[in-house]
Amino acid sequence: MSDFPFAIVGFDLDGTLVDTAGDITAALNHALGLAGRAPLSEAEVRPMIGLGTQHLLEQGLSATGGVPEGLSPRLYEALLGFYEANIAVHSRPFPGLVEALDRLDALGVRTAVMTNKLEQLARLLLGELGLAGRMAAIIGGDTLGPGKAKPSPEPIRAMIEACGGGRTAFVGDSIFDVMAARGAGATSVAVGFGFLHQPVEELGADHVIGHYAELVPLLERL
Secondary structure, three states: OOOOOOOEEEEOOEOOOEEOHHHHHHHHHHHHHHOOOOOOOHHHHHHHOOOOHHHHHHHHHHHOOOOOOOOOHHHHHHHHHHHHHOOOOOOEEOOOHHHHHHHHHHOOOEEEEEOOOOHHHHHHHHHHOOOHHHOOEEEOOOOOOOOOOOOOOHHHHHHHHHOOOOOEEEEEOOHHHHHHHHHOOOEEEEEOOOOOOOOHHHOOOOEEEOOHHHHHHHHHHO
């Protein structure tokens, strides 16, 4: 019987489990091109990721000339369609992640994902990368309905419940991850390699790691 102190380790997806910036940038630039806008670099897009597709599109339009009045839903649909068709061209798990999941699995820990990405896209991406079957639960930004995405703690609570309950750590790369984890009573761990909107030390997480090799040893000490 493992004496590991956590029953569940949950993860954000974009910028935490998987570096998805290349594919998200391509999809955003596809939509911007349809609007007659210039493309953005991956470095420009990274800080725009994490609050869902609508927010991403609005940020991209704002950065390339402004958000038009009565924004056409066709741009949103075009972005989603392109992304779904090209979801894992460049996206890869961050270094050390698979080894960390192997170690957690060996310890009998349940792992799960809670992301503001649409659940269907999260499942598709994790499936393409061979990670979906490793997760006891996958909760998307739309799983619980409108207004129930991070920073609300409700989807983290739903993730914990779906995993059978128990002491939980949640790993993320944004202040919304930290806020949601705190609200759900989970220990928050921030990654220094994610799509950071601010220095990782300013996120207010309980703990910070710079590589996935640090995750299990950190949690073992808590």
